[in-house]
Amino acid sequence: MPRTQVTGRTGPRRALTVLLPLLLATGTPLSVGVPASAAEPGAVRLPVMPSRLAAGASCTSASHEVATATPWEQRSLELPKVWPSGSGAGVKVAVVDTGVSQQARALAGRVTAVGGATADQDCVGHGSFVAGLIAAAPVKGVHFAGVAQQAAILAVRGTDDRGVATDTTVAGGIRAAVDAGARIIEVSPALADRSRTLTAAVSYAAGHDALIVAAAVPDATTTTMSTDTPPRSYWPADEAGVLSVVAVDAEGQAPQGSPAPRHADLAAPGAGVIGIGPGGTGHFIGSGASLAAGYVAGMAALVRAADPELTAAETANRLTTTAYPADVPRLDPYAALTSVPDTATHGEKPAEEAVRLPEQHTDAGTTRRALLVAGGGGALLLLVVWASAVVPRGRARGWRAAARNRPTGTS
Incomplete structure (x- = not known):
């Protein structure tokens, strides 16, 4: 499927998505405001969250900058309307990424390391950023918060300590997440090649009723931003039963430099989004399909917490059928959480009712x-x-x- 394209005005936010791939590679701080502009007085300069680190590079340190304004992505998803109806309590969400640090204060007390992850280390910081999009608790004076603010996070290492993933590391992360009881598994890496090891891990998750939410394409880097390749498949997102996600910006367009997927199930905010780091109370800014997958995974946790009897497949169906119509349907959290469940999907026979006129004529x-x-x-x-x-x-x-x-x- 071609990348999501929605006609809209260009401007500072569009310029932001053009610059992000380069900034991700260099780690250059980015000024954030409304509108986003480096020249705007009073704008908060947030460091960029990398998706991987170069050999020998220092670990990502805590940010000392705090974004106090409501992020555009939370307004776009209308999350304040959703939070009174659900918190994700009782649902375990695994983040198969660079690990999730327990030093991230917004996730305090809710992170458990499984598999090859360690409880207090996320050198890259990307996994902690994604986990924050899923489940960061609200902080007084700060409008950023995660989607499912009481969900439990399973920190799963799906890469090496530099952020480089292989089919073996991702497959091992998926299996470790399933064995630890994850009901939702967010997978950040998008691999160019399919493998039997990865396919078997996805089947293992499906057999245990765990929903995998995966980035449909790799996060943009300096190597992908100048490459004009035709749409193609990436794994595990293209496996059957996996909910594949692409990123869109504030104008509903795919970020510049992002590869185009052959197929994607949902689109969600993933360009110039704000999140937490591996420590402290400061914020970072990032871009990529993996971040959009974080938002969808958080929403899946809310849905499964609200209706525990939904299977993984039914949860995915709820998210896709309630989405905004588009080339790639856009996540609609409020509709997904408040739609009336179809009891027939649980195999129950609907109760017989007396014949009556249609509701609009009664x-x-x-x-x-x-x-x-x-x-x-x-x-x-x-x-x-x-x-x-x-x-x-x-x-x-x-x-x-x-x-x-x-x-x-x-x-």
């Missing part, structure tokens, strides 16, 4: 009008029948009254 005024019309029609029919019998007889008698008890033979 108001009192319409019902009275229908009864009056029906009654009037019946009376008219009786009148026609009576006339068809009486009128011919009247004409035959010259409209004289009928004789009563006249003796036979009397003149």
Whole structure:
């Protein structure tokens, strides 16, 4: 499927998505404001969250900058309307990425390291950023927060300590997440080649009713931003049963430099989004399909917490069928969480009900009008029948009254 394209105005936000791939590679701080502009007085300069580190590069340190304004992505998804209806409590969400640090204060007390991950280390910081999009708790004075703010996070290492992934590391991360009881598994890496190891891991998750939400394409880097390649598949996103996600910016367009997927199930904010780092209370800014997958994974956690009997496949179906129509349907959290569950999907037989008029015709005024019309029609029919019998007889008698008890033979 071609990349999402929605016609809209260009401007500072569009310029932001053009620059992000380069900034991701260099780690250059980016000024964030509304509108986003490096020259705007009072704008907050946030460091960029990398998706991987060069050999020998230092680990990502804590940010000292705090974004206090409401991020565009939270406004776009209308998350404040969703939060009163769900928190994700009781659902385990695994993040198969660079690890998730327990030093991230917005996730304090809710991170458990499994597989090859360590409890206090995420050198790259990317996994902690994604986990924050999924489940960061609100902080006083800061409008950023995760989607499912009480969900439990499973930190799963799906890469090496530099952020480089292989089919073996990703497959091992998926299996470790399943064994730890994850109901939602976010997978950030998007690999160019399919493998039996990865396919088997995806099947293992499906067999345990765990929903995999995966980036449909790799996050943009300096090597992908100048490459104009035709749409293609990436894994595990292209495996059957995986919910594949692409990123869009504030104008609903795919970020510049992002590869185009052959197929994607959902689109979500993933260009110039704000999130947490591996430590401290400061914020970073990032871009990529992996971040969009984080938003979708958080929403999947809310849906499964609200309706625990939904299977992984039914949860994916809820998210896709309630999405905004587009080339790639856009995630609609409020519709997904508030839509009436279809009991038939659980194999239950709907209760029989008395026959009734469709809802749009059952108001009192319409019902009275229908009864009056029906009654009037019946009376008219009786009148026609009576006339068809009486009128011919009247004409035959010259409209004289009928004789009563006249003796036979009397003149």
